[in-house]
Amino acid sequence: MLFCCQGSEARPSFSLMAVPGLASVLPEHLAAHLDLGAGTVGAHPGTERFLSDLRGVFHDEVAYGEALARGNPLVYRVVGVAPAEGDGQLHYGLGTLQAGKIGQEYFLTKGHLHAWRPAAEVYVGLRGDGRMILEEEATGRTRLVPLGAGDVVYVPGHTAHRTANVGSEPLVYLGIYPAAAGHDYAAIAERNFRCCLVEREGQPVLVERARLVRGAGGRP
Numbered sequence: 001m002l003f004c005c006q007g008s009e010a011r012p013s014f015s016l017m018a019v020p021g022l023a024s025v026l027p028e029h030l031a032a033h034l035d036l037g038a039g040t041v042g043a044h045p046g047t048e049r050f051l052s053d054l055r056g057v058f059h060d061e062v063a064y065g066e067a068l069a070r071g072n073p074l075v076y077r078v079v080g081v082a083p084a085e086g087d088g089q090l091h092y093g094l095g096t097l098q099a100g101k102i103g104q105e106y107f108l109t110k111g112h113l114h115a116w117r118p119a120a121e122v123y124v125g126l127r128g129d130g131r132m133i134l135e136e137e138a139t140g141r142t143r144l145v146p147l148g149a150g151d152v153v154y155v156p157g158h159t160a161h162r163t164a165n166v167g168s169e170p171l172v173y174l175g176i177y178p179a180a181a182g183h184d185y186a187a188i189a190e191r192n193f194r195c196c197l198v199e200r201e202g203q204p205v206l207v208e209r210a211r212l213v214r215g216a217g218g219r220p
């Protein structure tokens, strides 16, 4: 077994990623602490998405422009952890999605398909009240499922997925996916999801995007 040395500490090198077992993962990646309040996973760096990063995501472009003129809030943060690469390995990410709405549409993530389409994913809701919008790529068939504290969602392969916060507190969740999954944002950026999650009489309701009038506060 090969090791690279830093000071007195012997640690497996990433050149050994194909080695099975414990040697395939750096010791500090075997365990990590989730801080649900701070949205952190140990000291792993995160990616932040501000409202200005979400142009084209929300249905109501007028409301989006007005919200942006008032400020550019943080909408969500994701800390992705990649302990190991290669067949059979897993990655995971902690997402923290703020509460809010643009027009009648709840704050949500960009959403994506996995670049390796067969890759499935498991989401575990840790805090807050959310929903996941799942859209089968080939047919556009859509399902809305709960993602709140204690909820588990299975996202099959070939299925676009995004999360929405329908509560008043940050929504915190963990997503676990194959190391080889990758992210394809381009397909979503081009056509968006078929349905929008909007508030109707205080409740989240899925409505076909084509049935909503642009710039009318998301009203049909």
Ligand code: S6P
Residues within 6 Å of the ligand: 078, 092, 093, 094, 095, 109, 110, 111, 112, 121, 161, 162, 163, 175, 177, 181, 183
């Ligand atoms: C990764 C997993 C999540 C998302 C996160 C942010 O496969 O599905 O960690 O990355 O919910 O969403 P998005 O669409 O901006 O990557």
Ligand code: ZN
Residues within 6 Å of the ligand: 112, 114, 121, 161, 175, 177
């Ligand atoms: Zn994913």
